[in-house]
Amino acid sequence: MQYFITGVDTDIGKTYVTKGLALSFAKQGKTVGVFKPLQSSAIKTPTGYLAPDLEAIKELSSDISTKCSYIFEGDVSPALAARLANVKIDIEKIKYDFEIFSKENEIVLVEGAGGILAPATDDYLCADLIKKLNIPIIIVTVPFLGRLNHTLLTINYAKSVGIDIKGIVINKVPIQSSDLATNNFIDELKRYTDVEILGMIHNSNDIDIEEFNKITL
Numbered sequence: 001m002q003y004f005i006t007g008v009d010t011d012i013g014k015t016y017v018t019k020g021l022a023l024s025f026a027k028q029g030k031t032v033g034v035f036k037p038l039q040s041s042a043i044k045t046p047t048g049y050l051a052p053d054l055e056a057i058k059e060l061s062s063d064i065s066t067k068c069s070y071i072f073e074g075d076v077s078p079a080l081a082a083r084l085a086n087v088k089i090d091i092e093k094i095k096y097d098f099e100i101f102s103k104e105n106e107i108v109l110v111e112g113a114g115g116i117l118a119p120a121t122d123d124y125l126c127a128d129l130i131k132k133l134n135i136p137i138i139i140v141t142v143p144f145l146g147r148l149n150h151t152l153l154t155i156n157y158a159k160s161v162g163i164d165i166k167g168i169v170i171n172k173v174p175i176q177s178s179d180l181a182t183n184n185f186i187d188e189l190k191r192y193t194d195v196e197i198l199g200m201i202h203n204s205n206d207i208d209i210e211e212f213n214k215i216t217l
Contacts, residue, residue, distance in 0.1 A: 012140050091120075
């Protein structure tokens, strides 16, 4: 199984959800890999660059393998980061890396960069990359004001270009809230889309594996 984890915006918690799903699968005895096609905001070390999202995975468990095709500096989109680094991103290389990695793991979670329309290269949006890999997406959102709009935009665009949506994970769900938008988010989301809500995650400092075990993929 392979899934592309995308968010409705930056800082939604894609890495946290990816970590939780990967750990859940690993604890079920599956061979699990997390693939990051494009990583900006690289960590510079004396021996080279590290992908921060994948470093978070490595810290979580040594049983989860990781791979990244391109790593760049800068808190910008991968397309801009590559341009600033004078590097041409080869989509065919990303596809090849993904296919080889998929042969090595029963489960592969592909973590995107930004949202579905974030620029991946000068010629490709993230959505184009998803179509190239030909795998379903899991949409990560949060139950806050304005995010219903972002979530529905992501869903409707994905459907319009023929991307298969596995479902939605709602992240950063507060245990208790007095906020009207937050408390009604799930009901409102169900009112406007039939895409399945796979699970709700509280996103604490430590991963609550039981929350992720309830997500059926």
